[in-house]
Amino acid sequence: MKQCLLPSLAKVINSGVHLQKSDIYHEESNPCHHGLPSWLKQSIDLLRKMAISRAKRYALYNQQDKLEISLFPFLSIFLCVMGVLSFINVLSSFSAPQKIELTAQLETGYKVAYQIFNLPDGIISVPPTKYLRKLQESTKNDADKDTIETILQEREAQLIRLANHKGKAMALAKDPDIDDVLTIVRNIRALNEIALRANYLYEEFLLFGIYPNGGQAYQKIRDVMTLTEDSRAISVGLEPLDSNWTLNLKKLNKASK
Amino acid sequence: MKNLISLDSLTDIVSNSVGILIIFAVINLIHDDSKTYQLEIPIEHATDLSPVFFISKNDRLLPMDTDKLFANATLQATTGAAANKRLFPLDYSGLLGKIDQDKGISFYARDTSEWNEFQEIDKRQSKLRQKFDSINPKTHFAYFFVYDSSEDGSTIGSGFEAFRKAREYLKTRAIKTGWQPVNSDSPTHICDRSFSPLCTYLPSYLGSQ
Numbered sequence: 001m002k003q004c005l006l007p008s009l010a011k012v013i014n015s016g017v018h019l020q021k022s023d024i025y026h027e028e029s030n031p032c033h034h035g036l037p038s039w040l041k042q043s044i045d046l047l048r049k050m051a052i053s054r055a056k057r058y059a060l061y062n063q064q065d066k067l068e069i070s071l072f073p074f075l076s077i078f079l080c081v082m083g084v085l086s087f088i089n090v091l092s093s094f095s096a097p098q099k100i101e102l103t104a105q106l107e108t109g110y111k112v113a114y115q116i117f118n119l120p121d122g123i124i125s126v127p128p129t130k131y132l133r134k135l136q137e138s139t140k141n142d143a144d145k146d147t148i149e150t151i152l153q154e155r156e157a158q159l160i161r162l163a164n165h166k167g168k169a170m171a172l173a174k175d176p177d178i179d180d181v182l183t184i185v186r187n188i189r190a191l192n193e194i195a196l197r198a199n200y201l202y203e204e205f206l207l208f209g210i211y212p213n214g215g216q217a218y219q220k221i222r223d224v225m226t227l228t229e230d231s232r233a234i235s236v237g238l239e240p241l242d243s244n245w246t247l248n249l250k251k252l253n254k255a256s257k
Numbered sequence: 258m259k260n261l262i263s264l265d266s267l268t269d270i271v272s273n274s275v276g277i278l279i280i281f282a283v284i285n286l287i288h289d290d291s292k293t294y295q296l297e298i299p300i301e302h303a304t305d306l307s308p309v310f311f312i313s314k315n316d317r318l319l320p321m322d323t324d325k326l327f328a329n330a331t332l333q334a335t336t337g338a339a340a341n342k343r344l345f346p347l348d349y350s351g352l353l354g355k356i357d358q359d360k361g362i363s364f365y366a367r368d369t370s371e372w373n374e375f376q377e378i379d380k381r382q383s384k385l386r387q388k389f390d391s392i393n394p395k396t397h398f399a400y401f402f403v404y405d406s407s408e409d410g411s412t413i414g415s416g417f418e419a420f421r422k423a424r425e426y427l428k429t430r431a432i433k434t435g436w437q438p439v440n441s442d443s444p445t446h447i448c449d450r451s452f453s454p455l456c457t458y459l460p461s462y463l464g465s466q
Contacts, residue, residue: 073266074266074269074270077270078270078273078274081270081273081274081277082277085277085278085281089281106298108298111298111300113298205300207298210405210438211405212405212406212415212417213405213406213440214405214438215405215406215438215439215440215443216440216442216443218438219438219443222455223455226454226455235300235301235302236300236301237298237299237300237301237461238299238301238436238437238438238461239298239299240403240405240417240420240421240436240438242417
């Protein structure tokens with residue numbers, strides 16, 4: 001069996017385009033194929049068909065008329081595609097305003113910013129949480145630890161709400177609520193005083209990011225801040241922002257850790 | 258003709274195009290990440306320095322000569338529109354004034370055509386540059402009232418860019434700056450702190466300094 005089978009397979013596999021039609025058709029009546037397993041017969045048939053198709057293809061071309069490869073259509077299309085893509089790229093960089101993402105966690109030395117973004121529709125508050133756990137560990141007073149825990153949980157919940165928001169970040173802006181502003185200011189003052197008592201180098205301050213037409217919300221908050229003594233104990237900063245400077249809410253949680 | 262038609266070259270073109278698109282996408286992604294902007298950290302602080310006031314609007318800047326402005330306002334304070342708490346002209350680069358119970362005198366900027374364009378900061382002989390250079394950093398700081406929008410409510414024409422440019426220049430001369438956003442609803446106002454806590458004009462130092 002082996003003596004019949006191996007030369008036959010080898011002939012089919014190795015012959016490639018040089019296999020003559022007559023060789024293949026003669027194989028049909030080969031007595032060696034009788035008694036072979038069906039899977040092996042199918043494999044041999046498949047290889048035969050491949051050999052036939054290759055033979056057919058080979059027969060289409062004369063040896064004298066070799067296939068000429070022209071690079072021109074390839075290069076022309078390639079350059080066209082490159083040109084169009086470059087044009088679109090240049091056009092978009094000129095027409096679309098540059099998008100700039102603002103960092104959620106902002107600090108300089110021991111001063112950490114509680115950011116309030118002021119938009120035409122209201123404000124977005126982004127509280128810092130990064131060092132609160134360390135501050136909690138460094139204080140020995142249980143009441144202070146509880147205060148930090150409460151503030152931390154509130155802030156983390158707020159950040160999760162912001163991070164889970166789907167859609168444009170700016171849609172989260174809401175009118176500044178008097179109680180909210182007073183709470184923010186009170187908490188900042190409380191944390192600063194705890195840090196002072198614990199001899200931990202940490203100070204929070206309010207940083208207002210003012211977007212175009214966001215001055216109204218800012219003025220409202222500053223008016224509210226005049227109502228409380230707490231605001232006199234904390235530092236304030238403000239910075240003008242352009243409308244294409246966006247806050248990436250998805251990075252909020254990452255930045256706060 | 259038949260010889261020119263080949264699937265191989267088509268595959269080449271398609272694969273090359275897709276490859277280029279992927280490269281572009283990757284470059285854009287990398288580029289996008291590098292655009293994260295860290296805000297300057299300006300923090301207001303108490304100071305013994307006196308403010309020199311400026312108004313920034315429509316990419317233009319106006320130095321405010323407070324002596325002249327208050328003298329003009331005082332002359333009209335008891336007569337006509339000023340007495341009736343209506344807007345009155347101050348004869349100062351198109352500024353209008355209004356007596357305000359809570360904020361002293363409010364200044365309304367309507368026509369800014371006479372004001373200095375902020376690009377003049379780069380010109381050595383410009384009036385704006387001379388005004389900035391005349392500020393003594395040991396005794397004074399610059400305080401800007403910056404319009405956060407133009408009169409028609411559009412974002413184009415605010416004073417943000419002019420303010421940033423001025424701040425950048427003043428920083429090189431070690432002159433401190435402070436600012437607050439203003440608009441037609443919350444106009445520029447100058448008053449004494451004893452009058453109201455809102456009458457506070459403080460310079461900021463940058464956290465990086």
